[in-house]
Amino acid sequence: xxNKIKELRKARKxxxxxxxxxxxxxRQTINAIENNKYNPTLELAMxxxxxxxxxxxxxxxxxxxx
Amino acid sequence: xxNKIKELRKARKxxxxxxxxxxxxxRQTINAIENNKYNPTLELAMxxxxxxxxxxxxxxxxxxxx
DNA sequence: CTAAAATGTCAAAATCTTTTTACATTTCAA
DNA sequence: TTGAAATGTAAAAAGATTTTGACATTTTAG
Numbered sequence: 001x002x003n004k005i006k007e008l009r010k011a012r013k014x015x016x017x018x019x020x021x022x023x024x025x026x027r028q029t030i031n032a033i034e035n036n037k038y039n040p041t042l043e044l045a046m047x048x049x050x051x052x053x054x055x056x057x058x059x060x061x062x063x064x065x066x
Numbered sequence: 067x068x069n070k071i072k073e074l075r076k077a078r079k080x081x082x083x084x085x086x087x088x089x090x091x092x093r094q095t096i097n098a099i100e101n102n103k104y105n106p107t108l109e110l111a112m113x114x115x116x117x118x119x120x121x122x123x124x125x126x127x128x129x130x131x132x
Numbered sequence: 133c134t135a136a137a138a139t140g141t142c143a144a145a146a147t148c149t150t151t152t153t154a155c156a157t158t159t160c161a162a
Numbered sequence: 163t164t165g166a167a168a169t170g171t172a173a174a175a176a177g178a179t180t181t182t183g184a185c186a187t188t189t190t191a192g
Binding site for chain 4 (some may be wrong): 016031
Binding site for chain 1 (some may be wrong): 067105106108109111113121122123126128
């Protein structure tokens with residue numbers, strides 16, 4: 001499971017801390033997700049996609065045939 | 067957070083047990099998600115969408131402005 | 133209607149995500 | 163190059179999801 005969060009976040013010049021703030025989660029959560037430490041919950045993923053004006057399918061993708 | 071899993075699953079005449087089997091999760095997990103007991107992990111949500119030939123955004127939706 | 137199949141539900145345990153606090157490393161502007 | 167800001171990381175605790183096993187209720191086929 002990988003994602004393009006860092007990419008889209010930087011394109012918009014937002015800090016991890018600000019993203020976290022807008023989503024009411026901790027900065028560490030954003031950081032961990034960006035660095036593929038674990039699978040976020042669906043709600044957080046959807047809010048992230050919405051904030052970054054993207055879709056879940058575009059922002060996150062399963063590797064190979066999973 | 068609501069979803070259309072039961073709807074799409076029935077349209078395909080699949081049982082909860084079979085959906086669970088194909089996703090390697092328990093039947094109770096499928097049942098609980100169908101009945102909005104909690105937010106699934108993103109990976110499970112994406113696999114569900116894929117299996118039901120849908121997208122996460124189409125299968126799941128946040129209420130109001132969340 | 134009746135039996136079997138499918139679904140709903142519960143509770144305890146296991147597993148995983150998220151928070152918090154704290155510090156190390158990297159990046160970037162001055 | 164130096165210092166400040168941003169990011170990376172770690173570990174313990176809290177909170178949420180998932181599993182397991184068991185049983186109740188609903189649905190469906192015969």
